[in-house]
Amino acid sequence: MTLPLLITAKFFAIVWHMQPKMNDKLFLKDPEQSDIGKNIFRKSIKLMKEIGFESFTFKKLADEIKSTEATIYRYFENKHRLLNYVVSWYWHWLDYQVIFQTNNLTHPEEKLKRVINILTWQIDGELADDQEIDLEDMHQIIIRDASKVFLTKHVAEDNTDQFFKPYKSLCERISNIMKEYNPDYPYTKSLSSTMVESAHFQDFFMENLPALTDFEDNGKLTDIRDYLTSLVFSALNQHKNQLN
Template identity: 40%
Template sequence: MQWNLEIRINEKLYLRDPKSSELGKNILKEGILMIEANGIENFTFKKLAIQLNTTESSIYRYFENKQLFLLYILSWYWQWLEYLIIYKTNNISDTNKKIDIVLDVLLLNTQDYIDGGPEVDKRVLHNLVIKEASKSYLSHDVNTFNENKFYKPYKDISIRIAGLFQEINPEYKFSRNLASTVLLMSRNLYFFMQNLPSLTDFPETKEISKTKEFLKQLITNSLV
């Protein structure tokens, strides 16, 4: 089942709402495709303008720079994942099943998507996040960005997952540490599996199920 979802983005991330025009929507769509294919380092608004057959200045009317553009994309993605977790765990009392759902959402091992947002294949968006998300906070601007609440969607999904861990074991002292670790490792292990397989225990199979198995074991062993 698919549901339409409207997500509100921090207004400090953009100059003009890209959802308000066809050009803005195309900026999001093509920008995501270009960043996923070539990385944020090689992405420029000039290249995007050429791809869209528009002017570079027209893109700057929507976003001040490519760092804020990336943060806009990530903000939408983390809120989307959090809504998926809320929707799919609603009325589920079995904590073991809730853990499965959370991991399936983080690994995008699910077909129940909530529609909305950038008009691109959500797996392309997922691949972008795997490769680029950590760059958004491993930055000299991290404190300024944090003061502007640009990382709030990432914190929110981490806190929600930590809440699940607290629900399972209220005595566990490190629920936030575990949640942030699972969030990070769900991306890193997938990246290692595809690009640096010798860093994993499943270099040949490259199966998402193996990543899920490891993360679930990490969670359950920690919460015992």
């Protein structure tokens, strides 16, 4: 019944990874429960990143994992559900990063800065080193395709099935830190979702449509970080009681 005295970040991350509570309506058969399922998840990230979500098919994925379409259809209803699974996994993972990395911080200002760093992909090396999933590929998919999971005609049904819960959870967590920083700011939820979406959009623009940003694609994301920091804190400080 006794726990080991030294629980390292890595150990904890692995434990977490072994138990990501995924919404079971996202799949027909739990991909975590079989080797072929895990392979579907891993290789779909690789393939989606390579050819883009629109060109991605279960046939191509089946060839990649040396199996058949029918097998994949036993795990996921269609490719949109699979994307939703991948994206949900990511939001779970990111939410965990925020919990873990802001855990021992006292000031909400520090916490928010840490959140910005996480959103702009400055993640702890140990935690980011997943044995199974290529997190770099994952991040690329998220930037380009994550919003497609809710930008659909059937968003209401998907929402009823709680598909966006991890995303909401992350935004709520950020929102709460904002409230901690400034209880008088009236738009914490909107500012949180704006922050998350902007982190991705600005990254995409920087790499693909640089006219829409002020940043250079120099491999470092320092500028996006500075921009988000400036944006968030100027908004939060504006409504802050000047006496504090």
